[in-house]
Amino acid sequence: MAKPFKRLLLTGAAGNLGKVLRPRLAQWADVVRLSDIVSITPANSGEEVVQCDLSDKAAVNQLLDGVDAVLHFGGISTENTFEAILKANIQGTYNIYEAAHLHGVRRIVFASSNHAVGFYEQNQFIDAFAPTRPDGMYGLSKVFGEQLGRYYYDRAGIETVCIRIGSSYPEPANPRMMASWLSYDDLQEALRCSLFTRRVGFTVLFGTSDNPVKWWDNKHASHLGFHPHDSSVRFLHLFPESGAYPDPDDPMVRYVGGTFVTTGPIYE
Numbered sequence: 001m002a003k004p005f006k007r008l009l010l011t012g013a014a015g016n017l018g019k020v021l022r023p024r025l026a027q028w029a030d031v032v033r034l035s036d037i038v039s040i041t042p043a044n045s046g047e048e049v050v051q052c053d054l055s056d057k058a059a060v061n062q063l064l065d066g067v068d069a070v071l072h073f074g075g076i077s078t079e080n081t082f083e084a085i086l087k088a089n090i091q092g093t094y095n096i097y098e099a100a101h102l103h104g105v106r107r108i109v110f111a112s113s114n115h116a117v118g119f120y121e122q123n124q125f126i127d128a129f130a131p132t133r134p135d136g137m138y139g140l141s142k143v144f145g146e147q148l149g150r151y152y153y154d155r156a157g158i159e160t161v162c163i164r165i166g167s168s169y170p171e172p173a174n175p176r177m178m179a180s181w182l183s184y185d186d187l188q189e190a191l192r193c194s195l196f197t198r199r200v201g202f203t204v205l206f207g208t209s210d211n212p213v214k215w216w217d218n219k220h221a222s223h224l225g226f227h228p229h230d231s232s233v234r235f236l237h238l239f240p241e242s243g244a245y246p247d248p249d250d251p252m253v254r255y256v257g258g259t260f261v262t263t264g265p266i267y268e
């Protein structure tokens with residue numbers, strides 16, 4: 001049976017989520033083009049491997065040649081210096097959009113992050129129209145990436161879904177992640193909805209599973225039809241109720257972004 005796409009591009013393919021997604025994307029495209037700045041294990045059938053620095057504009061232009069849609073997961077994924085973030089995330093994401101425009105790519109799914117809104121407190125419930133509150137240079141770069149999506153949709157009609165991923169791991173690693181956890185299956189489902197919904201315009205989707213504690217309201221992304229199937233409820237035993245209240249100023253307890261709020265360079 002014919003697959004929906006001829007060629008999908010995944011950036012950040014050598015990373016944690018890239019490795020998880022690699023085998024899951026094959027069903028959607030005749031060819032999955034896998035790219036990263038570091039080397040990637042050799043291409044299987046139905047794959048192409050392209051080693052490329054996202055900050056290299058000419059290389060990124062070539063990377064998008066013949067691509068139908070982009071899953072942009074590449075870049076620096078935690079707090080770092082402004083200079084490093086500038087190259088990989090800000091210049092890198094700009095290069096992706098410019099190349100998409102040049103090659104007539106119609107849709108980009110951008111791996112944004114909860115750190116675009118990391119300075120909200122954990123007792124607030126926000127939706128995608130709430131102002132961003134980045135918690136460091138990394139979060140700021142995600143806000144910039146999202147705004148590139150906004151601009152290139154308004155100016156050039158390139159559609160974007162920004163998935164503000166919470167914490168995508170095999171299981172929550174701490175009590176904070178009981179709220180932010182996104183299972184790999186639900187990440188795949190979020191990508192499926194982002195790729196196959198006929199019209200998305202510019203959409204921001206909070207990427208979490210159906211966890212018992214919720215910080216984010218996805219009402220402005222309801223047209224995507226994303227309904228997570230997993231829940232962190234099955235990991236409650238990892239973090240039993242203790243009856244002891246933690247320090248209210250502990251960032252892991254107070255802020256959505258957890259310790260990211262204190263690792264930004266302003267504190268150095």
Ligand code: NAI
Nearest residue numbers: 012014015016017037053054074075077111113165167168
């Ligand atoms: P990761 O750090 O394991 O993977 C990122 C990949 O990007 C790495 O393989 C790295 O080599 C590559 N990369 C870095 N700089 C590059 C450059 N200049 N040019 C080309 N490639 C470059 O991160 P992970 O966990 O796989 O995350 C993937 C994406 O999802 C990232 O954009 C991250 O910000 C985002 N995200 C991930 C979350 C998670 O829970 N894993 C949560 C929120 C967002």
Ligand code: 15L
Nearest residue numbers: 077078113114115166167180
């Ligand atoms: C992110 O944006 C990071 O890429 C990831 O490493 C996790 O720390 C995640 O957010 C999180 O907030 O748990």
